[in-house]
Amino acid sequence: MNAFTHIDRRSFLVGASAGGLSLGMSLSFTGAAEAAVTMPEVNAWVVVKPDDSVVIRVVRPDMGQGSMTGLAQLVAEELECDWSKVSTEYPTPGENLARKRVWGAMNSTGSQAIRSSQDYVRRGGAAARIMLVQAAADEWKVPAAECTVEKGVISHKGSGKKTSFGKVAAAAAKIAPPDPKGIVLKDPKTWTIAGKPLKRADTIDKVTGKHSFGIDVKLPGMMIAAIRQCPVNGGKVKSFESARVEGMRGVKKVVQVGEEAVAVVADNFWNAKQAVLALPVVWDEGKSADVSSETIAAILKAGLDADEAFVGNRIGDAKEALAQPGVRKIEAVYAYPFQNHATMEPMNATALYTADKCEVWCPTQNAEAALAVTIATSGLPADKCEVYKTQLGGGFGRRGRADFVAQAILIAKQLPGTPVKLLWTREEDMTHCSYHPITQCKLTAGVDEKGNVTAWKMRISGQSIIASLAPERLENGMDPATFQGLTASAPEGAFGYNIPNVLIDHAMRNTHLTAGFWRGVNSNHNAIYVESFIDEIAHETKQDPLEFRRKLLKPKQLAVLNAVAAKAGYGKPAKGRAFGLSSMNTFGSYVAACAEVSVVDGKLTIHRIVAATDPGYIVNPALVERQVMGSFVYGLSALLYGEISVKNGAVEQTNFDTYNVMRMAEMPVVEVILAPSGGFWGGVGEPTISVAAPAVLNAIFAATGKRVRSFPLMNQDLGTV
Amino acid sequence: MATLNVNGKTMTADVDPRTPLLWVIRDSLGLTGTKYGCGIAQCGCCTVHIDGVATRSCSVPVSAAAGKKITTIEGLAIDGKLSKVQQAWVDSEVPQCGYCQSGMVMAVSALLKDKPKPTNDEIDAAITNICRCGTYQQVREAIHAAAKA
Structure with a gap:
């Protein structure tokens, strides 16, 4: 973390307490109180006790998304230990600092817990295995290469000797660790622990009131x-x-x-x-005591046509392409509100x-x-x-x-x-959040006589998260995170459509409220803007939204879109029902959704969502599936109800009676398609949120002919077009 | 001084009689499995049973609970054996962060006492607890599993 650069590391007492590594309030994976580890570690990631039980240490917080389980699976996979004997521990940041950040970054943000640490945690597990095997080989005086490992048991075929991790752990701890760069990791196709739907170990604590928040x-x-x-x-x-x-x-x-x-x-x-x-x-x-939602909206609206803006994606010349004779212009303006995270624990x-x-x-x-x-x-x-x-x-x-x-x-x-x-009371929590940024967006498309999109101009006007929380990370004043999922190319996420002339820019308009990272971050509104407007162009040019997208989408994004369309039965809606599509490349993953809705007398029912995700690799399919399902609750709560408004400078909503969220009765069936295509590591916790709202909005249009361009839906009358 | 019967035990707490039951349970009796989410009976995190009825304890003064049989999440398992709702929750791996699940489990336990085989509509009407992680689909699956158990 940047915050540590000013800290004099030498002044930090190694170990922070007597006896070397003390794990302080170590939170055991199994829920059983775990005494501070007194056994020597094999390495930072792995401690093996004489009874062959294995303690795996990882540092990315698990807030229910399952990173503790997934990261332990990755370490255990390379370690080749017995999963039934694994527990986990969470070292403290002080211990991490004292050991020169041996465990790496400790944040679970940006859907990074697995993807940003998978490489070094696997190397950590593999290094420990190599050291344990070497210890056995040394004891037997045989080459380590002749030894094999399975479930924590080391064997030497020639001599028939066998031993277990627990018996050689103390000796392994004294062996010089291998160079992590030289370690060959397993091919994910051969995984036996990672990639499997293994259960979390903390569920019993969560249903008996023992999980300690x-x-x-x-x-x-x-x-x-x-x-x-x-x-x-x-x-x-x-x-x-x-x-x-x-x-x-x-x-x-x-x-x-x-x-x-x-x-x-x-x-x-x-x-x-x-x-x-x-x-x-x-x-x-x-000075902000007279600010209101109306004054903020007016400032953002002015930004839609401001001369100056930060350019996030420029391909060709969109302005010139729009000015060409015979080009039809399609234009729309959208607006997305402030929203509160509303974590259940204040x-x-x-x-x-x-x-x-x-x-x-x-x-x-x-x-x-x-x-x-x-x-x-x-x-x-x-x-x-x-x-x-x-x-x-x-x-x-x-x-x-x-x-x-x-x-x-x-x-x-x-x-x-x-x-x-x-x-904090819920009221303090509701009124003093770092809110989902508020933005407006003006989109202009140029379409030729054949219905081909020749130009895409997109102006976002609104708040920057980086300007609020980490202004030192602005790049010449620009907030690059604003263009999440909209850049020309990036491993993190790129604009998915092949259009010859593109201009996407941002007129930064900050407010007195703090903006913050809100699950899905800038992808949420960016996906609504892009995916709704793509749908608008398709309908305006009398093309089927799926066929239209197929002409323009890049391959991996199209693959997940095709998957949801096929499974949902797109094109063949039941009577009174309608489908809507969306897709996105964000947090390094490719995601898509197909929503099936009906609107009767203005009342929306979301019957079913088919969602697909391609995060490259999947470490625990059961947990990934739950993240995808849950992300729709988060994204659709935002669509249906999420709005923080401002009056006299203060937030108007105070609790769940004025800031509603989705309950059981509104929960659609979510069917999840896991489509890992390999070759890259994308995130899971957030990407699918971005496709939730636009899929439903496009389905609403298909059902009613009404295009909703400002949110949340509770402020809209779906009964009138 | 409030005298309460919680999970079969008589407990006392030196509190203002207007104190919501939730805070007596959490801060005075130290039973922290019951959670605070909103304080206005909206979210259901604080659900306990009072004489068998699912009740949002943030909105009940402790004086109104005196003499009644209060069950919290800590009192649901008997001699370490999980209740059938808790077991269904474990089998279906319902919880994500877990914060709302004490209230969820308590609300569902009361529902199944009244309606041993609830329909989806009955579930929707009775279970209005908020879960922000979005476990609703697993909650529904586990309710049906518990009803069959």
């Missing part, structure tokens, strides 16, 4: 804090009257948190919340601060970022700080930030020696 942290003498942040983002606390609530039941202390918030620390959350709500606070709401963090140590327990998607914030906020040196990742009640990008970690520490610093758990 950040909100569940318990420490001796712990107090609970409830917070109130300035209703207008960017505003500040002017004054507050502590004396008015200090006598309330359970209240221990009233504190200011940074410039923008106040908190009450009490014996339980309810008492803290009652007091913080009763606390008289005068806010300086600042933001929280627990901090314990003393003069010489600061420890944090928190549900985080990026423990290294949380540690960097802990170091910066506590003011203590890196070797005096540590972060223990708890389980996460949803992440969806929100928990990549560590704003709530900083707040917990700022409160704990005012109560040295007392552990303080800061828990």
